[in-house]
Amino acid sequence: GGEPVEQLGERLYVETKYDWANVSAAVTDEGVVLIDSPVRPSDSKDWQDTVKGLSPKGIRYLIATDYHGDHTTGSSFIDGIGEQVNFIAPQFAYDEILKGDNAFSKEIFVETLRDLGHTEEADAITRAAVPHPQFCFEDTMVLHLPPLTFEIRRMGGHSPATSAIFVPEEGVLFSSDVVSHTGGGMRDANLGEWIRALEWIESLPIKTIVPGHGDICGKDVATRQKERMVSIKGTMEEVLKKGLTKDETVADESFQKFFRADTSRGEYWLQQRKETFRIGIERVYDEVKADIG
DSSP states (O other): OOSOSEEETTTEEEEOOSSSSOEEEEEETTEEEEESOOSSHHHHHHHHHHHGGGSTTOEEEEEOOOSSHHHHGGGGGSTTBTTTBEEEEEHHHHHHHHTOGGGGTHHHHHHHHHHTTOHHHHHHHHHSOOOOOSEEESSEEEEEETTEEEEEEEOOSSSTTOEEEEETTTTEEEEETTSOTTOOOOTTOOHHHHHHHHHHHHHSSOSEEEESSSSOBOHHHHHHHHHHHHHHHHHHHHHHTTOOOHHHHHHOGGGGGGOOOOGGGOHHHHHHHHHHHHHHHHHHHHHHHHHHO
């Protein structure tokens, strides 16, 4: 374990080094609040060992910010989840978890870990049942855990479930995948909703954003991402003027400049990213077509 990598203000800790999503911890008088959880059991143990000692009451809450597997799968490995650790999530996440493992793409993590040689961990993730969240919100929820307040708000955009958590006392927004350094995965996206979510973030009195993945950042990343989304929508509007079929439109080379992927994670991961991107562009096609009427 060692010291948590980044401390924000007096009471917030963020770890960006684990595979997949960022995880955070907030220290309140009622105990430690976890925001998301590491996918890999070894990372989860390391993280819990690091933060549980920050309060004599230990870890008391886990908030999952999305239904995607990088935000839900790790809840299986949090000691005491559903008992002394209260599990909070969007109602959309509860509904997805109820459908069974692959609703939220657990296999992506399992297959990628197998590709990288982490067979035992892949098996452990496959076997572990994902617990059902006990406390769910449709759109907003506020946790009053002195001296901090957690203003949880479903933002949508990236997926219907994607939620952000604003801690006003610290001036920090945990944006989940609403804010992304790489532009954001569009498999479940609604760009209009996403652009509005980013505009809301731009209006907040904050300097610090903890994104779903990658380094802690400022609002400039949200602004850059909003411009990218506006540009993707604009490109679709232009390509639609060519009068092509849906498949031809989605395959148009003008969208390739928007594709990004981490090639260090093996072939399975890269193919998943390409597939996710194609599905995302299909969604933008449907969305823009509906806007035009």
